[in-house]
Amino acid sequence: MKWVFINDDFFEEDKAAIQISDLSLQRGYGVFDFFRTVNNKPLFIEDYLNRFYQSAKAIFITVPLEREQLKEVVFKLTEKNNLPESGIRITATGGYSPDGYMPVEGNIIIQQQPLKLPPKEKYENGMKIITHEYVRDLPAVKSINYLMGVWLQKEVKEKQADDVLYYKNNVISEFPRSNIFIVNNNGELLTPASNILAGITRKKVLELAKDVMPVTARDIGTNELMNAVEVFMTSTTKRLLPIVEIDGKKIGDGKPGKITARLYELFLKMEQKETAPAAAGA
Amino acid sequence: MKWVFINDDFFEEDKAAIQISDLSLQRGYGVFDFFRTVNNKPLFIEDYLNRFYQSAKAIFITVPLEREQLKEVVFKLTEKNNLPESGIRITATGGYSPDGYMPVEGNIIIQQQPLKLPPKEKYENGMKIITHEYVRDLPAVKSINYLMGVWLQKEVKEKQADDVLYYKNNVISEFPRSNIFIVNNNGELLTPASNILAGITRKKVLELAKDVMPVTARDIGTNELMNAVEVFMTSTTKRLLPIVEIDGKKIGDGKPGKITARLYELFLKMEQKETAPAAAGA
Incomplete structure (x- = not known):
């Protein structure tokens, strides 16, 4: 009980x-x-x-x-x-x-x-997502209002996707329960800056990535998303999960990317350090 | 109990x-x-x-x-x-x-x-409202999501208003819990047709008004609203309530209008007919 x-x-x-x-x-x-x-x-x-x-x-x-x-x-x-x-x-x-x-x-x-984290194959094979034009009400607030997110689950299932990404006026923002990152052709790591909930995993990834590559939080167009070399999502229950397909189109070579894997490893290390039994009383 | x-x-x-x-x-x-x-x-x-x-x-x-x-x-x-x-x-x-x-x-x-209906003076003096740019999620659905409506109550109170009207791209839609009607210079009764919950009182008023004047449900611009001769709101708990001020500007002569009063009387009669004790078993 x-x-x-x-x-x-x-x-x-x-x-x-x-x-x-x-x-x-x-x-x-x-x-x-x-x-x-x-x-x-x-x-x-x-x-x-x-x-x-x-x-x-x-x-x-x-x-x-x-x-x-x-x-x-x-x-x-x-x-x-x-x-x-x-x-x-x-x-x-x-x-x-x-x-x-x-x-x-x-x-x-x-x-x-x-809590069960996503199965290993999601990390190995990557996620397929669809998109939907929407901005959450008061997006900076973690309110209990998930009317749109829950309602969209039917479409997500029907399209055999794993999740749905919100965008508005061709600018992407977030998933119902996760943030999004892209790696572009110039080797920059980008993540949306507005109309989002400021994810804690997102925050940690931004910190960790600073030592690895140029990192910017700013508006990202849907075109920029579709032409990204790597795309991944972050959340408390997912850590970092690679995205390999968006609205039926492959991202990059259609496989999880190296930078995503590298940042995932760095995040795991950070998590282990924070939660090692020795550090439990720290 | x-x-x-x-x-x-x-x-x-x-x-x-x-x-x-x-x-x-x-x-x-x-x-x-x-x-x-x-x-x-x-x-x-x-x-x-x-x-x-x-x-x-x-x-x-x-x-x-x-x-x-x-x-x-x-x-x-x-x-x-x-x-x-x-x-x-x-x-x-x-x-x-x-x-x-x-x-x-x-x-x-x-x-x-x-249930207590609004006090008599609201019908006699009319309501003051403010406006806010917003469309409800899945507006045709009476969902329990009132995040925006409840959140805006603070602003409504601070501006000493009675309610807040939603609009988007200069087209008005509805209140969090009520519909809106206007009477224009040509003596037409208009009410928004899209991005609204189809109110039952709204439906009854549309039926009743048909015998009184030309009636149309269509998009209404914010300009058309501000230049209206009469404005009123409808809801289950309000029946019809006149609106005399919007964002600090008077509507018409700033007093409840005659057509609003006429339609209110017609609605009251309909309600009485529907609920007369003799009709209770009908």
Whole structure:
């Protein structure tokens, strides 16, 4: 039995519920964040908590736990659940709104799930993606609004793709749950700068790549994307995953690229360093 | 104590809860509809149920109740709660999704609240509104995604307005929870035709107005809006409400218009006819 934390107490998962007046159910109003534990240690937790509190503030949600209290709950939860390789999701909702519309003090929910990373063949063979013209509402905020992303899953499946990339006016932005990078003909690493959620894995890759090659965050046209030498996506659950086909067209030679592999190795090393048992108390 | 129906049973309101794996909480994924009871009789229920099942189908949510079963539950709920003047909300969510992303069989929630219509002075003095450039995701679907609408409430309050009207590329569409109509210089009644939710009150007003004046549903520019002789909004909880100020500029002579008042009277008559006690069994 897994434990879930809600507001001020731990509940067994099948008893973890929220009342129906919560604004998440009434109006899809809430923010969340999601990070991994490796060897029972939360990876890059400070970065994720920064983003979580920023998201909440941006849409006027009062998180009922201070940052240090919240961290304490996360550590207690990992002790109670003992799931060394897991995903932890922290959600703050608009709360039990009397009129079903105006946010009040939020409800906070912290849940943990065992996490399986994508299978090895995804890294070896690369991903196929499609594109869709769309920009998320308030893209800098990690809100719970995934209406478009979930709705598009049917088309993704029908086209036998792995994911869908958003673009608007011929400028690409992000996946519903991941960021995108390209390597161009000049050996530069590029990633979109606007209309995106600032991914934590994206941030770490930008840091790591600086020692390897020129790196720029800026607008990227769809043409530039299709003519890229390498393309990859980043996310908490995917680390870096190569993309080899977009809307039925091959990228580069249609195989995962060397720079993607190199950056993936660097990211793995960083992750191992952060989560080595010896460093657990650091 | 009010009763709430969830999936297959009635619950007391403070015990009405859904588990946290529901896609409404995880991904803001769900649809709903909302109608009034007058004299304990649901008003225009067939229209609302049409739209509810259409919304669910459009975003691949399986409603776990057939239409006739659902109606039966609504009538049972009105009996149990005995709230003659009320709002009834039917919500179908993406369900308890194992992966927190793909919709499964939905959860259905039916709740009833006492309903107060806007105070008399709103009808007498008219509403002040602001505008915001935005189109809802999948606007024809009554999804639970109100991220933008709820988020904008702060600006609405700060500008001492009553509501916010969406437009895109200088074409107006709708309010977060209401439709808009204008009367132009030629005595025509116009309402936006695209990027809107097809309101039931809007539908009834279009029907009623046909006997009064020329009526057209088509794109309306922001200029046409600002030069209108009368402007009003329609919704289930507002019926028709006159709008007298937009972004700080007066509409017409700054007072509620005669055609708005005439259509409001016609709507009231229709509502009374539909819900007269003698017609309750009809």
